[in-house]
Amino acid sequence: MKKTLLILIVFSQTIRAQVNVFDRTYFSYEIEDGLAKNQFGPSAAATMYSLQGDYLNAVFLSEIDVSWGMDTVDxxxxxxxxxxxxxxKYASKHQVVIISEAHLKPQHRIFAKKLxxxxxxxxxxxxxxxxxSSLNNDNDLLDTLIHKxxxxxxSQITGGYTLEPKMGDLVRQALANGYKLFAYEYTQPIKGVDRDQIQAENVIRFLKKIGSKKMVIVCGFHHVIEGGMKKRxxxxxxxxxIKDSLGIDPLTIYQDNFTEKFIxxxxxxxxxxxxxxxxxCVDDKSNIIKWRQEVDIEVIHPKTKFVNGRPDWLKENPDYKEVDIPVDSITMEFPMIISAYIASEYDKGVPLDRVELKSKYVLKPLILSSGDYVIELKNLDELKTFNITVK
Structure with a gap:
């Protein structure tokens, strides 16, 4: 019996290892089927849903608890x-600002982009x-032409989470604002060295290279912790x-403790x-209240409201509008994934929005700012495009 159990566990892990969640945009029925067959777990499935624009299914599958006792703070x-x-106002006094995000919550990316x-x-x-993406724990980007x-x-040449439309747009707008991008994620394991140690050493190396110039870091979840709370x-x-090694005080911003939870x-x-x-949250002197030593600032996000099946925060500003897909004139079979590409970026760039339509009777609009777009309709067998201008 023990031998049989061991074989089943190894077989399951082998199957899961073959699934690359960033390989392409998956249809919902593929995700459901993969979960049922144990080809991947809830975390991978959640990422797949996120990349196709399905916020609710993503967060219903994977999230972390409110951390370091903030669930009971008065x-x-x-x-x-x-x-x-x-x-x-606080950032003006710091050389390094570190903004954390939950990887399945694009509203965090929208706020980081604004910051x-x-x-x-x-x-x-x-x-x-x-x-x-980078190679060999280096700061140099695998996508060597991104600034140009x-x-x-x-494509994963730029990154993994950058394939999600709001993260892709964060990068797009950062480049438009003149930021110089660098990598710091560990891409090559070092025996006996923890991931966060490698990340920190990569950032430290880059900080020493730029001297007193200022940097922003966008990381996931608890990598932002500057207090003494141990990882394990x-x-x-x-x-x-980073803080202890260089003697600097980064401004650390955490977004997930006060963002809606579903699990x-x-x-x-x-x-x-x-x-x-x-x-x-500020006091009567307009100072941001710091409850714990883990991070400097806890950001509070409004709960999501859904309008025609889409999260309200997708309308980042008044320039964003609902764009309906003319399904009655579409001869393709459902389900299909609809992607809206900036016209000048089509066939290379990350779409500005993406949504899955499961049938012509359950419709969801695209949410787009003004501009010229190529709309791509794709099912398992066909791909069609048409152009639109949003005014």
Whole structure:
């Protein structure tokens, strides 16, 4: 019996290892089938859903709990104010700003993208991203032409999470604002060295290279922890290692503790209805309240409202509009994945939006800003395109 169990476990792991979630955009029925057959786990499936624009199915499969006791913190005395303005005021005093995101929550990327605009005006020049591809734990990008081209490739050459439309647009807008990108993720394991240690050493090497110039880092989840909270055993988190090694104080920003939860418990402040914009909690002197030593700033995101099946935060500003797909004139079979590419980037770039349509009776609009687009319709057998202009 023990031998049989061992064989089954090894076989299952072998199958899962063959699935690359970033290989292409998967249809929902493929994801459901893969989960049922144990070809991959919930985390991989969640990423697949995220890449095809299905926020709800993604977050229902994978998320982390509210961390370091923030689920019970008393916020009754909080004054909620715009996170954007307050963070920029604090950032002006720092050389390094580290912004954490939950990989399945594109609203975090939308807010980080907005922050990058203001940070550039404060003199921040460099942007390091966990998602950017490199070789041999190097800062140099695998996508060597990205600064010249001005947008991310719809390929893992640029990165993995950059294939998600809002992360792709974060990179696009960072380049448009003049940021110089660098990689820091570990791409080659080092025996006996933890991932966060390798990440931190890569960032430290780059910081020493640029001297006193300012950088922003966009990382995932707990890599942003600068306090003494251990990862496991004696292992430490990336931001903590950077802080102790260089004697600098990064401004650390965490977004997930006060973003809606679907699997675990969320803080009750999110259910009181008073949060209508991305916010921070300040005291009566307008100082951001710091509850714990893990990070400097806890960002509070409004709960998502769905309009015609799409999250409301996709309309980042008044320039974004709903664009209906003329399904009655489409002769292709459903389901299909609809992608909206900036016209000048088509066949190379990451789409600005993407959605799966399972039938002509369950429709969801694209959410696009003004401009020229190539709309791509794709099922398992066919691919068609047409051009539109959003005004």
């Amino acid at each position: 916020m009754s005395q909080c004054i909620f104010t715009s996170a954007y303005d307050r963070i920029l 990058l605009v203001g940070l550039k005006e404060l003199g921040f020049e460099y942007l390091g991203m966990e998602t950017l 081209r001005g947008f991310p490739l719809n 055993g004696t292992q430490r988190w990336m931001a903590n290692i 675990s418990e969320e803080h009750n402040v999110l259910n009181k209805g008073g949060i209508t914009e991305v916010s921070v």
